[in-house]
Amino acid sequence: MGSITLTPNTPLTPAEVVRIARDGVRMELGDEVRGAIGACRDALESKLAGGDAHYGINTGFGSLSSQRIGQEDLATLQRNLIRSHASGVGEPLAVEVVRGMMAVLAASLARGRSGVRVELVERIAALLNAGVTPVVPEIGSVGASGDLAPLAHAALSLMGEGEVFFRGQRVDAGGALREAGIEPIELAAKEGLALINGTHLMCARMALICVDLRRVFDAALHGAAMSIDGARASHGFLDERIYVARNQPGAARVAGGLRGLLGGSGIVGDHAENDPRVQDPYSFRCAPLVLGAALDAIDSCEDRLVDELGAVTDNPLIFRDGDGTDIVSAGCFHGMPVALPLDVLAIAISHIAGIAERRVYHMLSVFDPHSELRAFLSPKPGLQSGFMIVQYAAAALCNELIGLANPASVANISTCAGMEDYNSFGPRSAAKAARGVTLCRDVVAIELLCASQAIESHRPHRSGAGVEASIAVIRGRVATLNEDRSPSPDIATIGTMIFDGAFVV
Numbered sequence: 380m381g382s383i384t385l386t387p388n389t390p391l392t393p394a395e396v397v398r399i400a401r402d403g404v405r406m407e408l409g410d411e412v413r414g415a416i417g418a419c420r421d422a423l424e425s426k427l428a429g430g431d432a433h434y435g436i437n438t439g440f441g442s443l444s445s446q447r448i449g450q451e452d453l454a455t456l457q458r459n460l461i462r463s464h465a466s467g468v469g470e471p472l473a474v475e476v477v478r479g480m481m482a483v484l485a486a487s488l489a490r491g492r493s494g495v496r497v498e499l500v501e502r503i504a505a506l507l508n509a510g511v512t513p514v515v516p517e518i519g520s521v522g523a524s525g526d527l528a529p530l531a532h533a534a535l536s537l538m539g540e541g542e543v544f545f546r547g548q549r550v551d552a553g554g555a556l557r558e559a560g561i562e563p564i565e566l567a568a569k570e571g572l573a574l575i576n577g578t579h580l581m582c583a584r585m586a587l588i589c590v591d592l593r594r595v596f597d598a599a600l601h602g603a604a605m606s607i608d609g610a611r612a613s614h615g616f617l618d619e620r621i622y623v624a625r626n627q628p629g630a631a632r633v634a635g636g637l638r639g640l641l642g643g644s645g646i647v648g649d650h651a652e653n654d655p656r657v658q659d660p661y662s663f664r665c666a667p668l669v670l671g672a673a674l675d676a677i678d679s680c681e682d683r684l685v686d687e688l689g690a691v692t693d694n695p696l697i698f699r700d701g702d703g704t705d706i707v708s709a710g711c712f713h714g715m716p717v718a719l720p721l722d723v724l725a726i727a728i729s730h731i732a733g734i735a736e737r738r739v740y741h742m743l744s745v746f747d748p749h750s751e752l753r754a755f756l757s758p759k760p761g762l763q764s765g766f767m768i769v770q771y772a773a774a775a776l777c778n779e780l781i782g783l784a785n786p787a788s789v790a791n792i793s794t795c796a797g798m799e800d801y802n803s804f805g806p807r808s809a810a811k812a813a814r815g816v817t818l819c820r821d822v823v824a825i826e827l828l829c830a831s832q833a834i835e836s837h838r839p840h841r842s843g844a845g846v847e848a849s850i851a852v853i854r855g856r857v858a859t860l861n862e863d864r865s866p867s868p869d870i871a872t873i874g875t876m877i878f879d880g881a882f883v884v
Contacts, residue, residue, distance in 0.1 A: 609833030
């Protein structure tokens with residue numbers, strides 16, 4: 380399984396976040412990280428000795444920042460911050476989401492700009508490595524002054540307070556830490572603020588989303604290719620020259636992927652002559668443009684994710700320049716650089732699913748007699764309904780996706796007595812996109828289920844080698860429909876295969 384070692388200047392990759400979050404890969408601190416964190420902490424303590432006011436270190440927070448806090452109360456200030464800000468509501472976030480959030484938090488603190496002690500970052504890694512996961516309610520962050528409430532619940536666990544998931548049970552954090560041999564930490568100046576003043580929840584969730592969405596997108600290409608031959612559509616619209624003229628990179632990549640999957644198809648040759656159809660419906664003919672636009676959007680959003688995984692997102696930040704030290708307050712915690720791409724992903728996801736559902740409808744309705752398919756792909760239309768209601772399920776999934784595509788980041792509600800007057804609501808953007816990926820996966824699973832059946836109805840003719848390989852993968856787990864049965868288990872099985880990466884382009 381190995382381990383992942385944090386360094387000050389090398390960001391975690393989305394795949395590494397997933398390995399820590401889902402696979403339990405260990406997180407370690409390299410010597411360079413320990414040096415960077417320690418030097419930054421020394422600089423902060425030297426600066427504090429000067430007696431000047433520094434936001435959130437020896438002052439109150441938010442609209443209470445004008446209140447000075449005495450040296451003797453600095454640790455209490457940080458402890459109270461965590462307790463008061465742990466105000467989330469709702470069901471707990473999934474363990475993998477919280478683990479990802481903790482990993483991104485540790486990586487941000489490891490860059491040596493936040494002023495925390497080495498032992499604080501070590502303690503976060505210790506919880507991850509021991510499988511101690513804080514119970515974090517899903518709702519409570521507005522994604523601007525950092526993911527305050529979710530991160531505060533995680534920080535409570537470092538202090539031995541609140542609840543955690545440990546060894547399959549939801550238990551008291553203090554007891555779990557004792558059982559795991561981890562000492563609760565006493566927070567020092569600045570540390571409570573550094574723990575909660577960042578975009579780590581929405582960033583971690585975006586990493587999980589992007590890895591899953593890549594697998595869904597690959598499966599969607601397989602589904603589109605299958606449907607093209609399943610409906611006996613033309614391959615002419617995949618002509619490479621079209622996409623040179625169109626000058627859109629995503630469309631060209633999708634068309635190339637479809638050509639590769641369909642290469643060598645005997646089905647297209649079977650209707651090459653005397654086919655009276657001049658053009659196919661948009662859901663086939665324009666698939667490279669629609670899916671290509673989604674692919675370009677995914678690429679752009681993932682670029683922003685990679686940027687955020689290399690960021691320091693708390694406030695204030697500490698900069699050392701020779702013998703001098705500056706403590707600078709700004710807005711690094713604001714989530715809009717993550718929230719807006721997450722909203723874009725939700726829109727892209729809705730189009731991947733939407734165009735797949737239209738192809739399913741086309742195949743099942745058989746309003747095109749030249750597809751040579753039976754109604755609803757039924758073995759015995761009338762006596763058996765086949766996949767009739769499968770399309771209803773796809774329509775219901777797409778209806779929910781339409782709502783999820785409404786951006787969360789475009790509406791503002793002010794917080795903190797007006798000091799925090801423009802928020803991103805990125806955690807909601809992340810929740811919508813995560814839900815959207817799962818719904819889209821199920822629509823694509825439905826297309827794969829129907830399209831594989833459609834292609835088999837054209838036997839002995841065979842599709843391209845890539846498509847036939849995918850059908851073989853499906854048939855290893857899901858049998859051909861020879862008489863009516865519940866399609867739900869088949870859809871679920873193919874959905875699991877999609878998230879497991881069974882369909883790669």
